[in-house]
Amino acid sequence: MIENKKLDWDYFLKKRAQILRQWETGSSPLLDFESAIETLKNIPEDKNFALKLRKAKASGETMIQPRAGVAVLDEHIALLKYLQEVGEADFLPSTIDSYTRQNRYQNALDGIKESEKMGRSMLNGFPAVNYGVEGCKKVIDALNVPLQARHGTPDARLLTEIIHAAGWTSNEGGGISYNIPYAKSIGLEDTIRYWQYCDRLVGFYAEQGIELNREPYGPLTGTLVPPSISHTVAIIEALLAAEQGVKNITVGYGQGGNIVQDVAALQTLDELTNYYLKLFGYNDVFVTTVFHQWMGGFPADEAKSVGLIGLASTVAALGKATKMITKSPHESQGVPTKEANAEGLRASKMVTRLLKEQSMPSSTELSTEKELIKKEVNNLIYATLNVGKGDLAKGVVKAFEMGLIDIPFAPSEMNAGKILPARDIDGKIRILEFGNLAFDQEIKALHKKALEKRAEVEGRKVSFQMTIDDVYAVSQGVLVGKPRRKDEQNENH
Amino acid sequence: MIENKKLDWDYFLKKRAQILRQWETGSSPLLDFESAIETLKNIPEDKNFALKLRKAKASGETMIQPRAGVAVLDEHIALLKYLQEVGEADFLPSTIDSYTRQNRYQNALDGIKESEKMGRSMLNGFPAVNYGVEGCKKVIDALNVPLQARHGTPDARLLTEIIHAAGWTSNEGGGISYNIPYAKSIGLEDTIRYWQYCDRLVGFYAEQGIELNREPYGPLTGTLVPPSISHTVAIIEALLAAEQGVKNITVGYGQGGNIVQDVAALQTLDELTNYYLKLFGYNDVFVTTVFHQWMGGFPADEAKSVGLIGLASTVAALGKATKMITKSPHESQGVPTKEANAEGLRASKMVTRLLKEQSMPSSTELSTEKELIKKEVNNLIYATLNVGKGDLAKGVVKAFEMGLIDIPFAPSEMNAGKILPARDIDGKIRILEFGNLAFDQEIKALHKKALEKRAEVEGRKVSFQMTIDDVYAVSQGVLVGKPRRKDEQNENH
Amino acid sequence: MKTIVIGVIGADVHAVGNKIIEHVLTEQGYNVVNVGVLSTQEDFIHAAIETDADAIMVSSLYGHGEIDCKYMRENCVEAGIGKVKLYVGGNIVVGKQDFKEVEQRFKKMGFDRVYPPGTNIEDAIAHLREDLGE
């Protein structure tokens, strides 16, 4: 049975030997710890993700980072250099392709070859495992800013070994956040175990005096996720990582659309994560936040997309997110060209730099929303620990099984999939169907009331149609989805 | 001597006869009042600027309007239609060229001819007087949304006669706001008189049951203008207009850069204008607000420009501006192509529609800033009335002469030009040199303190160099200008 | 009642559109068989055989659609359901590409209808009615 306990080093080493055999690049001598430690120690301070984040948080300016990855190494390097120079990115990613995410390294290899043949990337990301430590080292060597792997890989153990040994100083992911939105039938126990491994590796490097950053993936399905639910997942993954020895954690949140709720979410994310880390005795973990620009369906129009990017950047800055993941004007179409990607970055940069001295003033509306988020998160974490009989890892598995934690629109069979979210009258994300979600009655009543108010104004009933309308809304240029069909409305409206 | 008094109708008619002789298009039969009234009465409700603004204010959604105008009639129409359809503009303008603004109709005519010859617009706007009522009518007939003349014309009497007779239902301008930023040596008495004429004409149409909108030009020089100063001008022009019988007024404000100050400005603009209108007994004037996207120097980069446009739109929506004048990604380069103009519009629309249900929550910071703006405006209006011995028109002329009201960076010799603005530590616009500005000691002390705090943090003295740095700042991607030269800084920094 | 098999092909986990397509098609009176995300060609074809389906609507969002859909028509023929209508939609290639060209590529692969990003599912229903002679 899974446990939230620092992995035994001998067990780790035994596993490690197996994992490095999963693909040929696992046998590189650069994966010997001695080599890897030297590589990491040679990374200058300003190319270390964890250290640059410490500076960023102190500066008050929200840093920017794109998504980016293509199949062929040289082109991947050229892409990242472009985003660094023309895009003015503060942090760089390597977005990993979907075959690698599913550990289908043979498919990925075919994709590389096909891409070379066709002269365009046939993969939706960079197949880091296939290129191995040697290839990954070339990437970071070519850059002046820190580099992170961003993926969505349930079992990222080999990938993680390779990227860190290559000097990439951050890794996105987590046992929940890289399972529920990214898989269908992989057990949570398995993915939590896989990610304990990844975290343990980072903990090991920490023991060697090397600070690496870890980032639980915040937005989950990116689609109408209430902040308390994504916060709960982020906090749990932070706690699980801290147990394995991780000292530098970035918790994330995807733009919801209502500015007050978004700022409340960013503030509580930092506050709650710190609170729970300390509650469980992890006193030396440095926490930063990341805001994801709108993660749901984008408008087809490029100008409108950039407008949305500008709005998102304003919210990130007002909420004092440490960094922000940017989108591009091509978002609704497909993986962006480097030019479109850089446009999204520069539009974002303009706003975050302009607003670096400013933040959202505190107000009753803001603190009410913050209180609500905190209560909800406390409910969910309490319930999780409770069913885990005090063990967080056991608790999570059970909580998902029972639907105490439930993520809207997730593909995973491990997720109950019973809750339905919808927006209230001013666009805050609320819940209309709770399933088994571990909210107390008082909180549920608040959500219900808010949605009934909307239903009344719109002259219709609270129903799944509201959820659907809200899923489409932003891509159609509004936040609160309007009833689409006449027959959906009450007579008296 | 000038007086704030409704113009005598006979005097008006006498003047009118002279004015219509200023250029040949003044003799059109369509300028007969009977014709003009019929034309205006035939404008459907949704093409009437004043009426559409009433609806907009009730809706909570900030409407969008571009700047646009080219030399040749057919191209001007095509441009506006494009902005209506592809740009999704809620209101349309005809930006008038600079020769027409200076009443140089012969130059404008040459410009039209040159433009036809060259196949590109050699004028920076639409020469409405040269095209006369007939031409202007073609413009509005081709459109589905209300149309407004936007210019910067000290003496716009002939222009005003022509556009209203053609069915254009709004006119921007005012005796102060279209003089001080737009002229060098024209007397304020003269321009106030010219604009009393324009307002009287609108008042006359109101008596015929035709509601037209008037819009004092808010941003003035667009360069570090403290909100209380532009508010004072807007309120005075609203009062002068109301005296002539204008019933529908849009007061304006140009984005300053600090979000709290901007929202405070938008809220107080509405509140104060209504307050003063009622104080002076104008009880039936409908007031709306217009927010101008950043009016100072834009960044050269187009992506950054759109980022700035997105930020501006967020602020307008949070401040519940009734409408917003948009910029384009070409702003720093020149008059935009129709495509670039429409991009600016759509980026803006995305944001204002998404945020239509939201506004800035009230907070201590916001109400402190609102109180300050109100006190400052009260100071300035009190001083103006005082030197005018109770007559606002007389007062304005004197107040400018004495520098009691003073506008930074204005070209006009009627303006004292003694005040120097600069930003405080979080970007709010404050004043470092007051000249004769009619602020009381308490307020001045507040400004001083704020700027000294910035000086301390930046390790330099409060000086004109700060102002210069702030003028450049936004175009370089920051809000608060940083010291450019080392020698500018204190040793101990 | 016509039967439609829907699902998301390949290593693709984009679930939102799939859930909505299921909802809308059901509402419109179709018998919907949803193989869900992360489905192989075999998953689709198998479901179509089992339920004697009239059409297969393949979603591909993540960009590998071109690889994942290779030989799908051939595989249908081989499985004895060569006449089934094959639709594909979503973000079916990597990046913003000229859609006319993309459409050609997929039509050559034997798809009857090919849809660009952000297609309103209602539009496809009109085509279904046409193609299935409803």
Next chain:
Amino acid sequence: MKTIVIGVIGADVHAVGNKIIEHVLTEQGYNVVNVGVLSTQEDFIHAAIETDADAIMVSSLYGHGEIDCKYMRENCVEAGIGKVKLYVGGNIVVGKQDFKEVEQRFKKMGFDRVYPPGTNIEDAIAHLREDLGE
């Protein structure tokens, strides 16, 4: 001390850049004669004659620069100051145009230096020093 005439030509009222140029040139040790906004060619030329100026720096922001600057070199020659350095900068044409072309047009009109939008005035000072042999 070199003397420079500055100002904004035509019906143009953009005053901000003009005020800053005056400030910076003065700080850099030039004798600056500022004819201000809304100035005609004659205003510039007259000031240059009166002060025996070494260069004239014309600003045009509002877009009519091409019309307003026509025959300016010829008019200088006629006024007997044909050798004065003529610079022009700002947003000197209507709209975003290819700057190389714009530069050619103004060079043909006799301007020695032509500057694109948003030029840093410090860059022009370097040219001044070069052209005036400082």
